[in-house]
Amino acid sequence: MIASVVATLEGSEDDLQRSIGEISKISCVEIGDSGSNPRRLPITIDSSDPDVLEETTRRLQACCGVAFVDVVFVHFEKESDSTTATHAGKQNRS
Numbered sequence: 001m002i003a004s005v006v007a008t009l010e011g012s013e014d015d016l017q018r019s020i021g022e023i024s025k026i027s028c029v030e031i032g033d034s035g036s037n038p039r040r041l042p043i044t045i046d047s048s049d050p051d052v053l054e055e056t057t058r059r060l061q062a063c064c065g066v067a068f069v070d071v072v073f074v075h076f077e078k079e080s081d082s083t084t085a086t087h088a089g090k091q092n093r094s
Contacts (some may be wrong), residue, residue, distance in 0.1 A: 001053050003045040004073040010039070011065045019065030026059055028052065050076070 009019050016038055023043065024031055032042035043060065047053040053074070061069050 001047050001050060002073075002075045003047075003053055003057070003071060005043050005045065005057065005060065006070045006072055007041045007043055007060055007063075008039060008067045008070070009041060009065050010067045015065045019063055022063045023060060023066075026056060028056055029060070 007023065009016050011019070020031065020041065023029060023041070028045055028047050030044045030046070032044065034041050045053055045056050047056060057069060057071065060066060
């Protein structure tokens with residue numbers, strides 16, 4: 001399972017760095033490039049269990065300097081069950 005979330009951070013520049021440091025220590029979390037807005041931090045959570053996914057989201061929300069966390073995308077499908085479209089638009093089981 002993979003979830004994409006965006007954490008909105010608050011506080012001074014030093015607070016932002018502390019928040020990012022705290023978030024980066026959470027297992028199964030990968031921080032993306034925030035671009036020109038360091039207060040909106042894109043994060044990917046990779047977990048094999050939906051309970052761990054939810055727990056990790058709650059841990060992010062509890063981090064110092066995190067105002068809130070928006071869930072952008074959740075992918076529940078197992079890799080073995082994934083399907084892709086062929087060039088003709090028909091389902092191709094992989």
